[in-house]
Amino acid sequence: MKTFHKIQLVFIALTLIVINTTYAQQRGLQYFRPNDKNGLNVFEPSKEDTVIFDGLKVRVGGDFAMQFQGIRQSNTAGNLTKLGSDFNLPSANLNLDVQVLDGVRMHLRTYLSSRAHNESWIKGGYMQIDKLDFIKPEFLEGVMKYTSITIGLDEFNYGDAHFRRSDNARAIFNPFVGNYIMDAFSTEAFGEITVQKNGLLAVVGLTNGKLNQNVTVTDNTDNKPSFYGKLGFDKQLNEDFRVRLTGSWYINNGTSTGTWLYGGDRAGTRYYNVLYTLPDANGVAEGGPRDGRFNARFTKLTALQINPFIKFKGLEFFGIYELANGNNEFTQPQSDTEGGFTQLAAELLYRFGTNEKFYIGGRYNTVNGKMRESATENLDISRVNFGGGWYLSKNVLTKVEYMKQQYEGNAWTGRFAGAEFSGVVVEAVISF
Numbered sequence: 001m002k003t004f005h006k007i008q009l010v011f012i013a014l015t016l017i018v019i020n021t022t023y024a025q026q027r028g029l030q031y032f033r034p035n036d037k038n039g040l041n042v043f044e045p046s047k048e049d050t051v052i053f054d055g056l057k058v059r060v061g062g063d064f065a066m067q068f069q070g071i072r073q074s075n076t077a078g079n080l081t082k083l084g085s086d087f088n089l090p091s092a093n094l095n096l097d098v099q100v101l102d103g104v105r106m107h108l109r110t111y112l113s114s115r116a117h118n119e120s121w122i123k124g125g126y127m128q129i130d131k132l133d134f135i136k137p138e139f140l141e142g143v144m145k146y147t148s149i150t151i152g153l154d155e156f157n158y159g160d161a162h163f164r165r166s167d168n169a170r171a172i173f174n175p176f177v178g179n180y181i182m183d184a185f186s187t188e189a190f191g192e193i194t195v196q197k198n199g200l201l202a203v204v205g206l207t208n209g210k211l212n213q214n215v216t217v218t219d220n221t222d223n224k225p226s227f228y229g230k231l232g233f234d235k236q237l238n239e240d241f242r243v244r245l246t247g248s249w250y251i252n253n254g255t256s257t258g259t260w261l262y263g264g265d266r267a268g269t270r271y272y273n274v275l276y277t278l279p280d281a282n283g284v285a286e287g288g289p290r291d292g293r294f295n296a297r298f299t300k301l302t303a304l305q306i307n308p309f310i311k312f313k314g315l316e317f318f319g320i321y322e323l324a325n326g327n328n329e330f331t332q333p334q335s336d337t338e339g340g341f342t343q344l345a346a347e348l349l350y351r352f353g354t355n356e357k358f359y360i361g362g363r364y365n366t367v368n369g370k371m372r373e374s375a376t377e378n379l380d381i382s383r384v385n386f387g388g389g390w391y392l393s394k395n396v397l398t399k400v401e402y403m404k405q406q407y408e409g410n411a412w413t414g415r416f417a418g419a420e421f422s423g424v425v426v427e428a429v430i431s432f
Helices: 001-021
Strands: 056-075 083-088 091-101 106-115 122-129 147-155 187-197 198-205 225-234 241-252 299-312 314-326 336-350 358-370 379-393 397-408 420-431
Touching: 106 147, 314 358
Parallel strands: none
Antiparallel strands: 056 083, 056 091, 056 420, 091 106, 106 122, 122 147, 147 187, 187 198, 198 225, 225 241, 241 299, 299 314, 314 336, 336 358, 358 379, 379 397, 397 420
16 A cells, blocks of 8 residues: 555656646756756766856756566575566656756755655755856856866766666666666765866866765764766767767775765665565565665775767767775775776667667676685676667657676675576656
8 A cells, every 4th residue: 555655646746747847938957967868978067158047947857767577587596586577666756956046056856756765855966056156257257167066965976877877767868777787876975076178078076975974973983085086088079970988986995984886876776676585484585675786885995987988870889897996894804805896888779760769779787806805706797788769759768678687606605696687677767
């Protein structure tokens, strides 16, 4: 009954949002990534000043996503739950974007419904400053022509993969259903500066390294901040050919902060109930809403992500080369604490039809490495996705995929030993 009421609330909220957007014309916002197909392959919002400020503007938007899942799973122990083919619980977002001043914009996202939470809750928000005219007219105009300042408690700009991932119900930019295995996404208190000029890009930022904010101090608290940045090049070389290449880094030297870079998505994974076990003789079952992804939970984490993006006419390539190194000093104190993992991903799509409203493609994603240097064998995970999609309009996307994920090698134990899951998933997405 709780589930039914939750679905009812989602549909009521979305209905109210649609009514509001139908009767209240929403004008464009400055330096803003559209929350529809127009935002596809937009990374950092452009610094082009194309929208004239004429007073306070409030843009109400939303996202809705629902999947039909047909996945089967198995492992060596034979203790995984049996999965059927049926609908998952829908997810929904409420988005508020406010043009506060000329060159000053606020964003706030609320998860109305998500896999991992029964209640609505605020994912995060930020203030983006592209002009300093509120100090005095044309203050540092020459600098701010190329510079953006972002402050808030929300996802921060490490890597390019977070621009293409599904953020709870906002799945309109993700060509497939699932996110990457090592999913670099966290919502932390942060501040960052972005500079864009003639295709060159530089980002430098700082977070407090905490997913759950608190001021409590214990004997183990070190409160080390996280430093991150990005350097890159993004240029539309001609009408048909665009090239982007970026390198990002993330550093945290703490033992009580900085462990959330690959475990900060509190909405849960898209492949529901994979790797859940049947109750054992003591009635204990294993499994959680983030299963299917991998997070080493390293302390003193250093990560590097390199992302190539190439688009030639309808052909599109996006890649990930990522290194994550750290230790288990706090969670598992031993003399041998150092570990490291490498993630590789290659995504090839072909978009076709009027305004590229159709696409087909594939993605290959692997993670391998060791929790400790002394380990004799690597932990290996691989996933393949094949599928396609259809943009019925700039706000509506339907997609279907076949996926298969495997946990390979003798290093895996328990429910992960010999584990694999595969099947077909269909997803419908509405974003506006």
